Amino acid sequence: MSAETLAPPADAVPQAAAEPLPILIAPHPSLRLRARVVGPGDDDTVRSLLPRMFATMYRAPGIGLAGPQIGTGLRIAVVDLVPGDVRHPIALINPQVVAASDELATREEGCLSLPGQYADVTRPAFVRVRYVDETGARREIEAEGLLAACLQHEIDHLDGVLFVDHISALKRNMILRKLAKEQRNKAR
Numbered sequence: 001m002s003a004e005t006l007a008p009p010a011d012a013v014p015q016a017a018a019e020p021l022p023i024l025i026a027p028h029p030s031l032r033l034r035a036r037v038v039g040p041g042d043d044d045t046v047r048s049l050l051p052r053m054f055a056t057m058y059r060a061p062g063i064g065l066a067g068p069q070i071g072t073g074l075r076i077a078v079v080d081l082v083p084g085d086v087r088h089p090i091a092l093i094n095p096q097v098v099a100a101s102d103e104l105a106t107r108e109e110g111c112l113s114l115p116g117q118y119a120d121v122t123r124p125a126f127v128r129v130r131y132v133d134e135t136g137a138r139r140e141i142e143a144e145g146l147l148a149a150c151l152q153h154e155i156d157h158l159d160g161v162l163f164v165d166h167i168s169a170l171k172r173n174m175i176l177r178k179l180a181k182e183q184r185n186k187a188r
C-alpha cells in the first residue's frame with residue numbers, strides 16, 4: 001500500500017461547481033483525532049473531497065483547510081495563499097514535515113475552525129514538506145514565511161493539533177471556552 005499509486009485526475013483541483021462542506025468548529029471532538037494515511041483504496045474519496053475542500057476554503061474564505069475540519073479522517077489538506085482571482089491551489093495528500101529550521105518565526109494565526117480567534121504562534125521559520133499531489137505525484141516544497149506557517153498549521157490539524165495548542169494554557173482555555181459557549185448558544 002503506497003500513497004504514490006494514488007492517482008486522481010489532474011482536474012481534481014478547483015472546480016467552481018464543487019459543493020462546499022460544513023466546517024467543524026472547536027471544540028468539536030473530531031478536530032482532536034489523528035487522521036490516517038491515505039492509501040490506494042481511498043482514491044474515490046480523495047477525488048471527490050479535494051474539489052469540495054477547495055470550494056469550502058474559498059467560500060470561507062481561508063488560505064488552508066485540513067481533512068479533520070470537514071470531518072474526514074484522512075491525511076489531506078488544501079492550501080491557497082492568494083484566494084482571489086488568481087489562484088495557486090496546492091492539494092496535499094499525506095503531507096509531512098521532513099526538515100525544519102532551528103530558526104523560529106512568530107506570526108498571528110487564525111483558523112476556520114476557531115472563527116474570530118487569533119494568536120501569535122511561534123514555529124520553525126523554514127520547513128521542507130513532502131506530500132503527494134492530486135495527480136499522484138510525489139512532491140516536496142521548501143517554504144518560508146506565511147506558506148511555512150500555513151503548511152505546519154494544516155499538518156498539525158492532521159494530528160489533532162490546533163494553533164491554540166502552541167500558546168499558553170491560559171489563553172488557549174480562554175479561547176476554547178469562548179467557542180464552546182458560542183456553540184452552546186447557537187444550539188439553543
Ligand SMILES: [Zn+2]
Nearest residue numbers: 110111112113
Ligand atoms: Zn486551522
